[in-house]
Amino acid sequence: MKQSPMSSSNHTSNGNASVLPLENGFSDSLSLLNSEKAVEELSQQPLLHGIDDHLIEFAEALRTVAKALRQAAEGKASAQAEAAEWKRKYELERSRNLHLERKVSSEEHLIEDGRVVPLTNQTVLSDGTPEQSERCCGEHGICSHEVLRDGERDCDARVVPNKMIRKASFKLSWCCKGEKSDQKKHDVVSFEKGNITTAERSSKQISLKWESPPQTVLILTKPNSTAVRMLCSEMVRWLKEQKSLNIFVEPRVRTELLTDSSYYQFVQTWENDNEVLRLHTKVDVVVTLGGDGTVLWAANMFKGPVPPVVPFSLGSLGFMTPFYSEHYKEYLDSILRGPISITLRHRLQCHVIRDAAKSDLETEEPILVLNEVTIDRGISSFLSNLECYCDNSFVTCVQGDGLILSTTSGSTAYSLAAGGSMVHPQVPGILFTPICPHSLSFRPLILPEHVTIRVQVPFNSRGHAWASFDGKDRKKLAPGDALVCSMAPWPVPTACQSDSTSDFLRSIHEGLHWNLRKTQSFDGPRET
Ligand SMILES: NC(=O)c1ccc[n+]([C@@H]2O[C@H](COP(=O)([O-])OP(=O)(O)OC[C@H]3O[C@@H](n4cnc5c(N)ncnc54)[C@H](O)[C@@H]3O)[C@@H](O)[C@H]2O)c1
Numbered sequence: 001m002k003q004s005p006m007s008s009s010n011h012t013s014n015g016n017a018s019v020l021p022l023e024n025g026f027s028d029s030l031s032l033l034n035s036e037k038a039v040e041e042l043s044q045q046p047l048l049h050g051i052d053d054h055l056i057e058f059a060e061a062l063r064t065v066a067k068a069l070r071q072a073a074e075g076k077a078s079a080q081a082e083a084a085e086w087k088r089k090y091e092l093e094r095s096r097n098l099h100l101e102r103k104v105s106s107e108e109h110l111i112e113d114g115r116v117v118p119l120t121n122q123t124v125l126s127d128g129t130p131e132q133s134e135r136c137c138g139e140h141g142i143c144s145h146e147v148l149r150d151g152e153r154d155c156d157a158r159v160v161p162n163k164m165i166r167k168a169s170f171k172l173s174w175c176c177k178g179e180k181s182d183q184k185k186h187d188v189v190s191f192e193k194g195n196i197t198t199a200e201r202s203s204k205q206i207s208l209k210w211e212s213p214p215q216t217v218l219i220l221t222k223p224n225s226t227a228v229r230m231l232c233s234e235m236v237r238w239l240k241e242q243k244s245l246n247i248f249v250e251p252r253v254r255t256e257l258l259t260d261s262s263y264y265q266f267v268q269t270w271e272n273d274n275e276v277l278r279l280h281t282k283v284d285v286v287v288t289l290g291g292d293g294t295v296l297w298a299a300n301m302f303k304g305p306v307p308p309v310v311p312f313s314l315g316s317l318g319f320m321t322p323f324y325s326e327h328y329k330e331y332l333d334s335i336l337r338g339p340i341s342i343t344l345r346h347r348l349q350c351h352v353i354r355d356a357a358k359s360d361l362e363t364e365e366p367i368l369v370l371n372e373v374t375i376d377r378g379i380s381s382f383l384s385n386l387e388c389y390c391d392n393s394f395v396t397c398v399q400g401d402g403l404i405l406s407t408t409s410g411s412t413a414y415s416l417a418a419g420g421s422m423v424h425p426q427v428p429g430i431l432f433t434p435i436c437p438h439s440l441s442f443r444p445l446i447l448p449e450h451v452t453i454r455v456q457v458p459f460n461s462r463g464h465a466w467a468s469f470d471g472k473d474r475k476k477l478a479p480g481d482a483l484v485c486s487m488a489p490w491p492v493p494t495a496c497q498s499d500s501t502s503d504f505l506r507s508i509h510e511g512l513h514w515n516l517r518k519t520q521s522f523d524g525p526r527e528t
């Protein structure tokens with residue numbers, strides 16, 4: 001339809017306030033009305049001889065279309081008129097406020113050395129009007145940090161315009177489990193002038209740059225695999241001869257290497273658990289050869305800080321193993337040079353507190369998990385009954401097969417199988433996923449990383465519960481026992497093949513064939 005020459009005007013020819021210009025591709029209502037009139041005129045002209053029924057039908061159709069368009073335009077016109085009315089009211093209110101503002105600030109002067117000085121920190125322009133120094137949102141915007149002025153209302157609800165309201169100032173502080181810590185204050189959030197702004201992201205792609213060259217590598221391997229064993233001996237030789245590195249392996253692997261050849265005498269190992277506890281002080285890089293289970297194994301060896309882990313894929317799935325073993329030389333070459341993109345995989349720290357314990361501090365050795373801790377009914381045939389608390393607030397009572405408390409790295413493992421969401425490993429959070437809950441309304445939760453979760457086996461529970469850690473180390477929980485779980489201070493830094501996000505997406509595509517569907521054919525019904 002042709003645009004009416006008057007379509008950009010806000011007024012009709014009879015001077016009535018009408019329709020504002022339309023911005024959605026329609027012509028304005030006036031042109032629609034004109035079209036309808038034209039159709040009307042056309043249809044009322046006497047039929048010329050020879051014009052057949054088609055023309056009548058055509059005119060009827062045009063009239064219907066024009067009528068529909070007119071109705072649409074009228075609807076839009078009334079909405080726009082209403083908007084215009086609101087805008088007018090807003091402008092009126094705004095100019096009244098500005099007027100009051102000027103009045104108040106002119107009353108707020110004090111005499112200093114015989115000069116008139118404004119009380120506020122506003123600059124006064126040459127004409128005496130105060131300059132709006134914080135007008136950052138454009139002419140019609142209201143910013144939260146602007147000083148808002150308002151009036152008190154008298155008993156007849158009339159505005160008495162003399163009271164000035166300022167935004168209250170405040171301070172933010174950070175605390176976790178009762179302890180105050182302002183360390184992150186200016187890293188992540190700023191709160192200058194009463195405005196809270198996220199200055200930085202709390203989690204980012206992390207890059208590791210060596211400040212001195214790595215010297216010692218620990219190689220951990222999946223047992224009972226010929227392919228892994230062959231690759232391990234080849235890699236040890238290359239790292240020694242080409243990179244002159246110190247090499248540590250597990251006692252089992254050293255024995256295997258020496259069975260193959262006495263050449264491997266230089267390979268180091270440990271003799272007892274105490275030496276394992278001190279490994280992080282000697283090892284610069286950990287290489288894993290296996291699947292996800294080997295990465296879990298490596299994480300489990302470090303009860304405190306973990307050196308960067310380079311996971312090579314020699315398993316079937318490999319969500320945490322982005323490196324292809326065929327290209328190990330190129331990968332290791334670039335990793336030893338740095339910088340490396342890493343994913344900081346958070347771990348959960350779990351404590352079992354027995355009923356007999358006098359306080360929550362009396363716990364068994366903490367256990368760190370990279371994937372999850374599972375509390376289930378084990379071999380018991382009874383429904384498990386678990387009372388759950390988050391920072392001492394009651395969450396729910398899980399009645400079903402059990403509960404999974406998972407890290408975001410573990411979100412693609414058991415938690416996924418139990419219906420939990422898949423979460424990017426760099427997202428800080430704890431997944432709370434029930435296993436076969438006997439309830440129609442239970443849904444998995446994701447809780448923030450700073451909380452402490454307590455799972456209590458109630459005294460009235462019919463059976464025991466069993467806790468397992470990354471699928472291992474089962475511990476029996478009797479009625480009255482509890483498991484307390486929070487984020488551990490030592491994450492597992494795993495090297496990325498490209499970056500944390502690309503590696504995560506590639507693993508869910510390749511590992512799970514996530515959302516793989518044949519593309520719908522072009523051939524078929526289509527919108528016209
Ligand atoms: N129903 C289930 O899905 C189920 C049941 C029990 C245990 N698990 C998982 O197995 C893990 C132990 O792994 P394992 O290799 O020692 O035992 P495993 O040899 O029995 O392998 C379990 C499978 O889980 C995969 N897996 C492990 N961690 C993963 C992760 N973060 N993301 C995606 N997949 C992952 C492994 O690749 C493997 O295919 C447990 O932590 C638990 O998450 C899953």
Ligand SMILES: Nc1ncnc2c1ncn2[C@@H]1O[C@H](COP(=O)(O)OP(=O)(O)OP(=O)(O)O)[C@@H](O)[C@H]1O
Nearest residue numbers: 220221222223290291292293294297315316317318
């Ligand atoms: N160094 C190790 N010593 C003892 N056991 C290990 C070691 N590395 C891995 N395992 C165990 O071996 C099992 C299998 O390991 P992993 O998951 O790495 O291989 P996979 O099962 O072939 O891989 P995928 O799960 O991808 O198919 C796991 O239960 C894991 O705990």
